[in-house]
Structure formats: C-alpha cells, structure tokens
Amino acid sequence: xxxxxxxxxxxxxxLGQPASVSCRSSQSLVHSDGKTYLxxxxxxxxxxxRRLIYKVSNRDSGVPDRFSGSGSGTNFTLRISRxxxxxxxxxxxxxxxxxxxxxxxxxxxxxx
Amino acid sequence: xxxxxxxGPGLVKPSETLALTCxxxxxxxxxxxxxxxxxxxxxxxxxxxxxxxxxxxxYNPSLKSRVTMSVDxxxxxxxxxxxxxxxxxxxxxxxxxxxxxGFENWGQGTLVTVSS
Numbered sequence: 001x002x003x004x005x006x007x008x009x010x011x012x013x014x015l016g017q018p019a020s021v022s023c024r025s026s027q028s029l030v031h032s033d034g035k036t037y038l039x040x041x042x043x044x045x046x047x048x049x050r051r052l053i054y055k056v057s058n059r060d061s062g063v064p065d066r067f068s069g070s071g072s073g074t075n076f077t078l079r080i081s082r083x084x085x086x087x088x089x090x091x092x093x094x095x096x097x098x099x100x101x102x103x104x105x106x107x108x109x110x111x112x
Numbered sequence: 113x114x115x116x117x118x119x120g121p122g123l124v125k126p127s128e129t130l131a132l133t134c135x136x137x138x139x140x141x142x143x144x145x146x147x148x149x150x151x152x153x154x155x156x157x158x159x160x161x162x163x164x165x166x167x168x169x170x171y172n173p174s175l176k177s178r179v180t181m182s183v184d185x186x187x188x189x190x191x192x193x194x195x196x197x198x199x200x201x202x203x204x205x206x207x208x209x210x211x212x213x214g215f216e217n218w219g220q221g222t223l224v225t226v227s228s
Contacts, residue, residue: 037212054216103156
C-alpha cells in the first residue's frame with residue numbers, strides 16, 4: 001500500500017498567520033491516466049471530514065481561497081494563507097491513485 | 113445538494129456481522145460511485161471499499177475476505193456488511209459519494225462498537 005506521511009503532526013498557529021502541512025508519499029501518485037489523485041480533507045472537532053482540495057490543487061465548492069494545495073510526484077503541501085479560528089481541526093491528505101486508497105495520519109491545527 | 117445518512121446498530125457482538133445502510137438524497141445515481149470509510153483512534157482513517165452504480169465493487173485487501181457491499185438503486189441506498197467482527201472493527205463508519213477518485217460528500221458518520 002501507498003504510505004502517506006504528514007508533517008508536522010501538530011501545528012500551533014497564530015490567528016492571521018500562514019500555516020503549511022506537508023504530505024509525502026512512499027511512491028509517485030501520478031496515475032496511469034496522467035492525473036494525480038492527491039486530496040486534502042479538513043475535520044473540525046465533532047464533525048465529519050470535508051474535502052478542501054482535489055487533485056493536488058483544485059478547491060472544492062465553497063472552500064475559502066485562503067486554502068491552497070501544491071506539489072507533484074511524491075511531495076505535496078496544503079497551505080492556509082491566514083489562519084482563522086474556524087480552521088482549527090485535523091487535516092488529512094489522501095490518495096486515490098493506487099488500487100488501495102490510503103490516508104495520511106492527520107495533522108492537528110490549533111490556535112496558539 | 114447531496115446528503116448521505118448512515119444507519120444501523122450501534123452495538124455488535126464479537127464474531128457477529130456488522131450491517132450498515134447509507135441513504136442517499138439529492139444525487140442522480142447514474143455513473144456515481146460510493147465508499148465506506150471508518151475512523152478509529154487505533155487505525156486512523158481507513159478506506160473500506162467502493163461500490164459503483166452498476167454494483168461492481170473493489171475492496172481494501174486488508175478487509176476483503178470479510179466485507180460485502182451492495183447497492184439498491186430503487187431505494188437510493190447502498191450497504192455494508194462486515195463479518196466476524198472483533199474489537200478492532202470498532203469505530204465511526206462513514207459513507208461517501210465520490211468524485212475524482214476521492215470522497216466528495218460525507219455522511220455524518222455512525223459509531224459502531226463491538227462488544228459483548
């Protein structure tokens with residue numbers, strides 16, 4: 001299975017400051033169709049996960065533009081340009097390239 | 113707006129079968145495909161498998177021998193069965209609607225506890 005390794009696992013941030021989460025894959029996430037199925041999810045406390053970013057860098061409907069995704073191959077990043085209080089939660093990367101879909105272990109974002 | 117709702121017993125005895133249903137609203141169904149995912153402190157987020165509108169499936173190899181998914185398009189529902197459950201199957205189970213080989217819409221989740 002593809003192993004996704006996130007860092008850091010805990011991220012204290014100051015309101016209004018940027019934040020960045022890394023996701024590294026044990027193998028390339030480029031599918032045979034040429035696309036990269038690496039997605040990012042946010043799980044707020046007590047809620048179901050919500051997809052923020054699909055295929056590396058595309059924001060889902062309704063996602064604020066302070067969230068952005070980038071990367072290629074095996075290295076990917078989720079960035080929050082200015083953290084707001086509602087961004088507290090756990091962020092997961094997930095890959096749908098390989099036959100077995102897998103998640104990263106999650107990064108907890110909290111306010112300092 | 114797609115909405116998904118999981119339902120089923122919250123408590124299952126060891127060695128018995130876990131059975132959940134996901135009811136879909138607001139989705140056409142044609143060409144759609146759906147997943148079950150579970151979350152636990154021990155294993156984190158774990159993809160269980162996918163089922164397509166046609167009924168074809170693909171399962172996580174780690175669970176394949178115990179998992180069955182089915183779809184009932186007339187009822188706008190799809191279902192999950194996990195046999196021979198143990199405490200390791202305890203967790204929150206989510207159903208999702210997929211797009212771009214990822215989980216676009218999620219249900220609210222249902223907690224399943226395996227205990228005698």
